[in-house]
Amino acid sequence: MAVKYDHRPELESPVLVASWPGIGNIGIIVVDALRGMLEAEEFAEIEPWGFFHPRRAVISKGVLEHLVFPSSKFYFKKTEPRDVVLFLGEEQPGVGGGTYGEGSKAYRMANLVLDVAEELGCSRVYTSGAAVALTHHTMRPRVWAVPNSPRLISEIRGYDNTALMSGVEGGDGQGNITGLNGLLLGVAKKRGFEAICLMGEIPVYLQGLPLSYPRASRSVLEVLCRSLGIDAPLAQLDESAEEVDRSIDDFYRQIPGEIRTQLDRLKHETYSQPAEPGPITDEEKRRIMADVEMFFTKRGEGI
Amino acid sequence: MSRECPVRISQEPGLSRSSLVVGWSIDPGRLGWRTTGYLNRKLEGQEFAEIEPECFFALSGVAVKDDLARFPASKFCACPQHDLVVFSSDYPEVEWHRFLNSVLDVAVQRCGMTELYIIGAMVSWSAHTDPRQLFTVVNSEHMKEALSGYDLMQDMDYQTPPGERPTLNAFLLWVARMRGIPAASLWVPIPFYLAGTGDAQAQREVLGFLDQRLDLKLDFDDLDEEVRAQNQCLARARSDSAQIDDYIGRLESSLRLSDEESAELVRRIEGLIRQGD
Numbered sequence: 370m371a372v373k374y375d376h377r378p379e380l381e382s383p384v385l386v387a388s389w390p391g392i393g394n395i396g397i398i399v400v401d402a403l404r405g406m407l408e409a410e411e412f413a414e415i416e417p418w419g420f421f422h423p424r425r426a427v428i429s430k431g432v433l434e435h436l437v438f439p440s441s442k443f444y445f446k447k448t449e450p451r452d453v454v455l456f457l458g459e460e461q462p463g464v465g466g467g468t469y470g471e472g473s474k475a476y477r478m479a480n481l482v483l484d485v486a487e488e489l490g491c492s493r494v495y496t497s498g499a500a501v502a503l504t505h506h507t508m509r510p511r512v513w514a515v516p517n518s519p520r521l522i523s524e525i526r527g528y529d530n531t532a533l534m535s536g537v538e539g540g541d542g543q544g545n546i547t548g549l550n551g552l553l554l555g556v557a558k559k560r561g562f563e564a565i566c567l568m569g570e571i572p573v574y575l576q577g578l579p580l581s582y583p584r585a586s587r588s589v590l591e592v593l594c595r596s597l598g599i600d601a602p603l604a605q606l607d608e609s610a611e612e613v614d615r616s617i618d619d620f621y622r623q624i625p626g627e628i629r630t631q632l633d634r635l636k637h638e639t640y641s642q643p644a645e646p647g648p649i650t651d652e653e654k655r656r657i658m659a660d661v662e663m664f665f666t667k668r669g670e671g672i
Numbered sequence: 673m674s675r676e677c678p679v680r681i682s683q684e685p686g687l688s689r690s691s692l693v694v695g696w697s698i699d700p701g702r703l704g705w706r707t708t709g710y711l712n713r714k715l716e717g718q719e720f721a722e723i724e725p726e727c728f729f730a731l732s733g734v735a736v737k738d739d740l741a742r743f744p745a746s747k748f749c750a751c752p753q754h755d756l757v758v759f760s761s762d763y764p765e766v767e768w769h770r771f772l773n774s775v776l777d778v779a780v781q782r783c784g785m786t787e788l789y790i791i792g793a794m795v796s797w798s799a800h801t802d803p804r805q806l807f808t809v810v811n812s813e814h815m816k817e818a819l820s821g822y823d824l825m826q827d828m829d830y831q832t833p834p835g836e837r838p839t840l841n842a843f844l845l846w847v848a849r850m851r852g853i854p855a856a857s858l859w860v861p862i863p864f865y866l867a868g869t870g871d872a873q874a875q876r877e878v879l880g881f882l883d884q885r886l887d888l889k890l891d892f893d894d895l896d897e898e899v900r901a902q903n904q905c906l907a908r909a910r911s912d913s914a915q916i917d918d919y920i921g922r923l924e925s926s927l928r929l930s931d932e933e934s935a936e937l938v939r940r941i942e943g944l945i946r947q948g949d
Contacts, residue, residue, distance in 0.1 A: 418769045418847075419769050419770065422768060422837055422838075422843070423837065423838045423842065423843055423846070424832070424837065424838075425831060425832040425838060426830070426831070426832050426838035426839075426842040426846075427830075427831050427832075428809050428828055428829060428830040428831070429829055430826075430827045430828075430829065431808060431809055431810060431816060431825075431826040431827045431828050432809070432810055432811070432812070432813060432816055433809055433810070433811050433842060433845045433846060433849070436838060436842060436843065436846040
C-alpha cells in the first residue's frame with residue numbers, strides 16, 4: 370500500500386482538500402468541481418489493490434486485459450493566493466463492503482493522504498461531506514463546519530452561511546462525522562495538521578435516495594473558495610442542481626399529503642437561534658422524523 | 673513472504689518447479705473443492721502449509737453445514753512426483769489482495785511454482801445432457817498460446833456488469849500477472865439443478881484437462897463410474913416422472929423454465945441424488 374507519484378510538484382504553502390463519496394456525494398462533487406474549475410493536474414495515486422476489491426474485469430478474446438479498481442488520486446494547482454492540492458477517493462476502504470471507511474484500512478488510507486500533504490508542505494487540510502438536517506430542499510443549504518483545533522473556531526465564525534456544531538441540532542456541539550471525511554480530520558489532528566470538515570446540509574428525507582445533491586456542494590464550495598481566496602465560477606453546479614431539483618420535485622410529489630404538509634414546515638426551520646423556541650418545536654421535529662421514517666420503511670416494503 | 677503473512681509451514685514440500693492448482697469451497701457444485709480433493713486423494717498429496725484464518729475471515733462464530741460445524745481452511749498439499757501443488761480454500765472474506773499474495777508467496781518461494789490453474793464453475797441453464805464445455809481466461813498471450821492445443825473455449829469477451837464485482841479468480845489471475853506468473857482460470861458450466869449437489873461430469877472435464885496439461889496420468893475409472901451413476905440417476909428421474917422429463921426436455925431444446933418450474937426441478941433432483949447418497 371503505497372503512493373505512486375507521476376511527479377512531485379513544487380508548491381508554496383498549499384492546502385489539501387480531500388473527499389470520499391458519502392450521502393448525496395456532496396463532498397466529492399465539491400472536490401471534483403474544484404478540480405475542473407482550477408484545471409488541476411493529476412500527479413499521484415494511492416495504489417488501490419490492498420484497499421479495495423476490484424470493480425470491473427475486462428476480458429478480451431479470453432485474456433484478462435484489465436482489472437479496474439476504485440481510484441484514489443491527487444491533483445494540484447499552482448494558483449494565487451495559495452497553491453491547492455486535491456484528493457478524490459472513488460470509494461471508502463473498509464470492512465465488509467460498507468459505504469463508509471472504517472478500521473485499519475481507512476486509518477492507513479488517511480495516513481497515506483496525509484503523508485502526501487506532509488511531503489508537499491500542506492499547512493491545512495479540508496474535508497467535505499454531508500450534514501443530514503431538518504431542512505427543506507427549497508432552502509439554501511447551510512454549511513456545518515467542524516475544525517480539529519480551537520484556534521480555528523473564530524475563523525469559522527466569520528464564514529458566511531456556516532454554523533459550528535453548537536449552532537445546529539441540539540445546539541450542544543456534539544455529533545459524528547462518519548467515514549473518512551471525518552476520520553481524516555482526527556488523524557490530521559494526531560499528526561499536527563489543522564483541519565476543517567465542511568458539510569453541506571441535505572434534507573433528512575433525501576438522505577436515503579440514490580441521488581447527488583449539488584445544491585449542498587455549491588454551498589460548501591462557496592465557503593471553501595472564499596476561505597481559499599479563489600474566485601471560481603459556480604454556474605456549472607447550478608445547472609446540475611436544477612436537474613436534480615426536478616427529480617426531487619417528482620419524488621416530493623409522491624410523498625403522502627399529510628407527511629408533505631409536515632415537511633413543508635421545514636421551510637421555516639432555522640438554526641440561527643437554536644436555544645430559542647423556533648417555528649417548529651422539538652416534539653414536532655420528532656414527529657416529522659417518525660413520519661419520514663415510516664414513509665421510507667413502507668416504500669422499502671413495496672407498499 | 674508478505675507482510676505479517678500468517679502462514680504455517682508444517683514440512684518442506686520437496687518441489688522445485690511446480691504447477692499450482694487452486695480450488696475454492698463455494699463454487700457451484702463445489703467443483704473447485706471436489707477437484708482439488710480428488711487430486712490430493714489420487715496423487716497422495718501431503719499437506720505442508722496452511723494460511724491461518726485470523727486475518728482473512730470474520731471468525732464471528734462457527735458455520736454449521738450438513739449438521740457439522742465448519743471452520744475456514746486454506747491448505748496447501750504437495751504431490752512431489754508430479755511437481756504439483758494443490759491449494760484448497762474457503763473463500764476469504766476480507767483482505768483479498770493480501771490473501772492471494774500469500775498463496776503465491778508459498779507456491780513460488782517454497783515450491784518454485786511456474787504456472788497457475790484456477791478452477792471455477794458457473795451455473796448454466798442448460799440440461800445435463802449438453803456437453804460441459806471448458807472455458808478459460810488467461811492472464812497473458814503467452815499462456816493463451818500455450819493452451820491453444822487443448823479443447824478449450826478461449827476467446828471469451830466479457831466485462832463485469834454494472835453493480836457486480838469481479839470474482840476472486842479474476843483477482844488471482846491479475847495478481848499472478850503482476851508477478852509475472854502465467855495463469856489460467858478454468859470455467860465449467862454446471863446445470864443449475866446440479867449446482868447444489870455436485871456434477872461429476874463437470875469435474876471429469878476439468879480433471880481431464882489438468883491430466884493432459886500436467887501429465888498426471890490419472891486413472892479415471894472411479895470418476896467415470898460416478899458420471900455413469902449420475903446419468904443413470906437422472907435418466908431414472910426422467911422415466912419416473914413426466915414432469916421432470918418435460919422440464920429437462922425443454923432445457924434440451926434451449927427453452928427456459930419459469931422460476932417456479934426451475935425451483936421444482938432443483939428440489940426433485942436434489943432430493944433424488946441425496947437419497948442415492
